[in-house]
Amino acid sequence: MNPETFSPKHFLWSFQDGVARVALNRPERKNPLTFESYAELRDMFRELVYVKEVKVVVFGSEGGNFCSGGDVHDIIGPLTKKNMSGLLDFTRMTGDLVKAMRTCPQPIIAAVDGVSVGAGAIISMASDIRYAAPETKTAFLFNRVGLAGCDMGACAILPRIIGHGRASEVLFFGRSFSAQEGLDWGFFNAVMPAEELEAHAMKMAAKLAAGPTFANGITKNQLNMEWSMSIDMAIEAEAQAQAICMQTKDFLRAYDAFAAKEKPAFEGD
Known part of the structure; x- marks a missing residue:
């Protein structure tokens, strides 16, 4: 498509x-x-x-x-x-x-x-x-x-x-x-x-x-998945999901922009 x-x-x-x-x-x-x-x-x-x-x-x-x-x-x-x-x-x-x-x-x-x-x-x-x-x-x-x-x-x-x-x-x-x-x-x-x-x-x-679209997709997925999870399972699932997001270039861009006192330009990767 x-x-x-x-x-x-x-x-x-x-x-x-x-x-x-x-x-x-x-x-x-x-x-x-x-x-x-x-x-x-x-x-x-x-x-x-x-x-x-x-x-x-x-x-x-x-x-x-x-x-x-x-x-x-x-x-x-x-x-x-x-x-x-x-x-x-x-x-x-x-x-x-x-x-x-x-x-x-x-x-x-x-x-x-x-x-x-x-x-x-x-x-x-x-x-x-x-x-x-x-x-x-x-x-x-x-x-x-x-x-x-x-x-x-x-x-x-x-x-x-x-x-x-x-x-x-x-x-x-x-x-x-x-x-x-x-x-x-x-x-x-x-x-x-x-x-x-x-x-x-x-x-x-x-x-x-214009935001971190990969991370937004993760958020939507977790909102769906956590309907049927216990609190313990949800916290562990979110720990894994957030660790994945911390490997993205958008996370690094946000850090670099913050350090430079600039607004980050996210690219969804």
Whole structure:
């Protein structure tokens, strides 16, 4: 995958100065997902493991909305006609998108405007950092369509972000929460005017891209791994991870810059 020439069929892509921006692009339907866009997003995030030129990903909104979840006509309707094997293929494929987002070493920033529901809320949840516009409405609405809240890792990831009690309420009732509630709960890192959202996300992405990107990848990996570790195991894993980072040229650059009273110029190696 060459980030300069990559041209996906089912979502927008742009790349500049180490920052890739992706966004769903069906604004007339509030950017729903289809079977094809699910699969292409999954494959793209998997490939990013090997694309070192991409240092940060911004998952943006388009036309005033983030994502309205699975398309009612293109996904929900066909699902009602599938057998168990076909349904399991689908639910595993959608879960693989979250796995790919969590596994890729690049930090993912979600810039969430307007509607962010169902699988759209999951994509926001699976990102590393989330910024929202004030009118954003987020809903894990699976319960409202007769499904369990345990979709694409929601029962594992959401309680770790907003707490077990809040996650239980959101998943059992399928109710939406506002941007302010999301900020108060820790789901969103910041809320800002819609006209400033994209610029802020790109500014923070540029800051990450200019940082020690190898070390950032290690941080993301440890955040993932340590969910299932004891404290003793986590401390040992972090000792090994930090020792690896201490062998990087970026660590030496930081020391030399500090000694010279200069700002380090990181290169990700």
